[in-house]
Amino acid sequence: MTNQMGGRRRVRSRDSISFRKGQTAARGRVSGWIAPLLVAGLSLGTIPAAPAWAQSYSFNTVQIDGNQRIETATILSYAGISRGQTVSAAELNDAYQRILASGLFEEVRLEPRGNTLVISVTEFPTINQISFEGNRRLKTEVLETAIQSQSRRVFNPATAERDAAAIADAYAQAGRLAATVNPTIIRRSDNRVDLVFEIFEGGLVEIERIGFVGNRVFSDSRLRRVLETKQAGLLRALIQRDTFVADRIEFDKQVLQDFYFSRGYVDFRTTAVNTQLARERDGFFVTFNVEEGQQFRFGAITATTDLPDVNADEFGAALNVREGGVYSPMIVEDNIARLERLAIQKGLNFIRVEPRIVRNERDLTLDVEFAMVRGPRIFVERIDIEGNATTLDRVIRRQFRVAEGDPFNPREIRESAERIRALGFFSDARVNAREGTTPDQVIVDVEVEEQPTGSLSFGGAYGTNGGFALIASFSETNFLGRGQRLQLDVSGAEENQTYEIRFTEPALLGRDLALDLELGYRETNNSFADYDTSIIRFSPGLTFPVSAGGRLRTFYKAESVEISNYEFTGTLIADEEAQGQLWSSALGYTYSYDNRRSGLNPDAGVLLQFGQEFAGLGGDSTYVKTTARAQAQTSILNDEVTLRATLEGGMLNFTSGSSRVTDRFLIGGSIMRGFTPDGIGPREVRTTGGAVEVNDALGGNMYAVAKIEAEFPLGLPEEYGIRGGLFYDVGSVWDLDLTNANTIYDDFSLRHVVGVSIFWDSVIGPLRFNFSKALEKEDFDDEQTFNLTISTRF
Template sequence: MKRLLLAALAAAVGLVPVAEARAEDPLEITLRLPDEPVAEVRVEGNRRVDTEAILADLETRAGARLSRDAIRRDLARIYAHGFFDDVVVRLLDAKEAGTTGPVVVFEVHEKPTIRKIEYEGNKEIGKDDLKDLLEIRPFTILDLNRVQATAEKFEEKYREKGYFLATVTYRIEPVPDEAAVDVVFVFDERQKVQVKEIRFVGNDHVPESEIEPFLETREGGWFSFLTQSGTYVEEALKRDLMRVASVYYDRGYINVKVGQPTVSLSADKKWIYISIPIEEGDAYDVGEYRVGGDLIADESLLASLLKMKSGERFSRTKMIQDIFALQNYYRDQGYAYVNIAPLTKVDTDAKTLDLTLDIDKGQKVYVERIEIKGNTRTRDKVIRREFRIAEGDLYNGTAIQVSKERVTALGFFESVDLEMRPGSGPDKVVLEMTVKERPTGTFQVGAGLSSGEGFLVTAQIAHDNLFGRGQSVSLTWQYSSLRNIFQLQFQEPYFLDTRATFAFGAYNTRSDFFDFIRNSTGGSLTWGYELVDDLRVFGTYTLENVEVSSLAQGGPSNFYGGGITSSLKLSLSYDKRDNRLFPTRGQYQTASVEHAPDWLGSENLFTRYTLVSRWYYPLPLGIVARAKGELGYITGENYPISERYYLGGVFSLRGYLLRSISPTVEYASSDDPLGGTSPFRIGGNKQILFNFELEFPLLPMVGVRGVLFYDMGNAFADDAPFFTDRQHDLPLGMFHSVGFGFRWFSPIGPLRFEWGIPLTPRPEDEAIRFEFTVGNFF
């Protein structure tokens, strides 16, 4: 009787195989469910999922009457958990179950969990790169759809690397005596396929040399392993078709048609050949070119913003640039929603295109509110004071863009996004800035070996955004055989929330110049003011006690000196870097004059002039080009030798020993008139230094970047003009070096490891010099 009830119920809800519930059996089809209320509902077979969690979702409960529809819905609910791959319903009568009524049993079979994920055959792409693509994780329920999706992602990754024929399959291996499986992905990488040739068919008037530079898909070459050129990616090729069309649009071919490419594989399956058909059509010149619609200024003024002119060859890029220029002009006047549509009239006989940039200005809008999001540490005012537009102001596109650039330039954030959304009325907008904080505090402890300085120890505690107030503070200690530096610095760029800058510093240093040692203890106080955006003026007062002691036996004592330096320095700086901590674009210019007169109580009397120019250029592939030039000149009646210029070392002219580049004089090394003489480095009263770098990503995931550099410079004697060295035969009168290295932007701060090679070596110079230090160079 029990089996008949089970078969009838199962057939009714469609849960057992057809072999157990055959439609031709009239007894099983017509059998009715019992009328008694359900005495109990049980769940069997579950090992990981709690019974109560399953029962809580069921419609079938103790005390209720059996319902085919309710059981169907209960089955759907159990499957919806995602933990089971099979569910069977059994019905026990009251006598068999020993209860007052029938018992419904939901017998479940749990899906296995994933114990581990393994990889076989992946030689070209490492596990770490593959793990980022996983749709599954260990100790989760096995989902075959996700496993298949992961395999497809792996194949796509291989296609991006040029392994166009690679396949990825998987095995599910049950774990004995456990409800678990191992998922094994099997890689058949096959050989890498490279683009051998890209052919254009029908390009009668535009040569391939003018098309290929714009393509993402490139032909393979000798350096493909570095540049990834030659890699075939289908999506990239689709984008290239639009790029080809754009090349023609910019040359006046407004009716060009770029067909679907033909992609063929060589017989040995090593190379791909791509053929792109082109129907050029005719080239068109610009006929009448004007602005129309809602004009808020004289038409001649608006026309002066246009770069494309009547009579020249049509260029879609120039037209788009002209549209942007007009939009920017209107947005700066408050028309945030201005729309400009090009209206065209084609003369097929004259091959000209008349253009009217039709302007729909919309209405003026005002900034109703500025919202800041994502600043978990940085205070709102630190961000808001960089804005050049305020709540209630008329919308201004340039001011908004400058505001975003200034917030980004702080260097406190990994990303800065600024979006506009409608406000409470049609004439109001809300500006929403979303930032993502980056670590700005560092604790650095490092040690290393340098060719010239021997064992080097450095320690620093620094914060560029102290307490989220935008203030910077640093405490630094460096020690080696040639230097011992202890320094404290603090800067408040917006003193009392004004445009004034306040800073102070204190230091104690010991520097070995080989022929003498300089010891100094002092401090400085700086006030500054932002005259206009990015242009600041500073005044700095420095008070220090300088002691110079000789290391050279019988050295020229008239060069030594010391005493109190009390100086005032006036400087002007222009800072247009995109990021003050890690710049990749822009410039930084400074000019200063420092004067130490006797009326300030200074015993060391001198005037120093300094010019520093830094430039940053972003290049493709994440490469950043940097250039720095520095010029210095000092004059005075009485000042210690240590104030003069010495070059060499990781902070100036790499590849040469620290502070070893200097004019020299001969001096008697003993009191014996017949004794010999020795060279003595007296320093220069002027210097020129140039540094050029190319920095490129090596291991971007961990912040490691490579660097190639070229340095040149010299410290010049008092009687020699700039670019003249009377003691060495040097190109342009300067020492030159090249080198390489890498920088690690570690969690504790930037670390520099560099090898310099002198191109104009002296007898005492090494062929290559390694140096290590902490901090940025540019």
């Protein structure tokens, strides 16, 4: 066996028996050439010279020497020479080759001695133990799974050679293509050896540059953001996806194709991927050669059928695709699933939807005909689940929309597999269908490999509004294997102390109904207010789907709020503090619609939320609180620039009594950038001798904020993860139940803010730096020109 440099592989021995050490192989191949420990060839002098090769032999006795573990009969069976049989020299050589090929012997000799054939063998030693030296990046447990050699088994140089290559390949998958592996044996007593794999791990081989050839619509920087592989930069010590892994390149080719297909470029293909190793062998240059083709849009959309019991017009009305829109296979797949679900609802089993696409080159459109046909009558016999040692079977089974005995739908099985993977409980999940006990039945096999789902973390956080904080958190997303989520959080900041426990049952009573429970306690010692608060909250809720992208959450909330440590008298907040601890008991709901859940439009998304809270079911307060939010996002200029717009507002109406500062809306911070969390709105300002004695933010019963922003590249290398942004916010908070002579800004008055942002996808999470300037504000508004939020766990 030879490699690109030539030479034979040999196993090195550390004892007195020495073997030639081979050259170092390139690109992570085995560095030591493993040579067979076999002594090939018949013994000199035991076979006559060339003129006598035609001589025949007949042996009355076959004598076996040197075997210790291998039975004599076994060796004779390999030789295939019987007593008294006439054999030629060529047949003797064949016998030698058969014994050698058994892989049991290090040395074989065949020596004719008159009427006796002496077969001398030296058995391969057994492996006493296997060890690895020099491995720091890959654990021994990982390497043990990659090799075939085993302790207390016969040592085989060919197997050791393959094991060394497998170890080198494991390092290559980790981006260490320069890794070399030398298999070494250490002789022990009783014909035993220790097998040692000497490993030189080498350095990471990074991707120095990722380029594209043939792309006209999307820039190199935009396409690099799509890829899983990243190119190395200044932060190469922190970025883990900039190492060269061949399998990841193949995955990137598929991701790149999906990116173009979802944007209507149905002719896109990657013609080649060129990888060039740097001369120093420490980096790769990767170039994707692509053909984009033309962008296609949807043409005529129709639903047809030849089945008498199917109304094509009714199914056509259920289609959710518009003519003239950019073509996307995801939209077609979604509508196929929509029609098949409608057929099941109408009791029409075994209906299959076949998309028939007609290409119109002249106007670059694709006509899509959704043809409904009768599929084969196949039923689900049973669903078998294996590999789930912790997760209960029912957690996996509820991801299926079909049960035993239901009609078999391949599309539904594929969607169920995706839902199982999306749980996050398994490192791998495979769902396959095979023929059942009869041809009209199938068995669905589910094989999963579980992974850890719990975490205990300690860390720190810093916010420009809350200061430093110590954080401890326990999270379990598959609590007791039931698919439930449990989270405990403790945060001790300079100005806020929070203790929370949250529990979620995602499938109450086995249905698509989520139950959540929240219990929390929070203390605030605000630097931006002259009072402290303590809040206790208990809130259970139920969430369920009401449409494809819509969810409705109903909840109950019991809350206790107390205002304390206020040092002034004769003010509105002093009067509110005097009320002491107040309880509220409320029922509420929140409706949300998010078309990003369907994933049909990769360039845009819309989020709508509307909620109301009705208090007065006991407690000390009676009010109606209404909030609404609409957010839209889209990408322009070939996805280089992302635009976002947000409109939100709220209204608080106390039907008995009056609101307190802890009930009203305090606007600023993340809701309206450029101001502190209570930076705008009604205030109580009292002066004594020209000096401001009291300056309290009171909040308001109403607020409205509109925000628009753009995010765009800065021309920096993509691997830095740094982008820029511009934003403009306008909003106001107003209206109080009670006022006095010192109350100001109670009316509707808009504030305007502009700013720039720096977005950084750092290794500790996404960071945002905001630099803002208020274009229009009131004199006593509390402006904040810089804001940074950073959180890290370690």
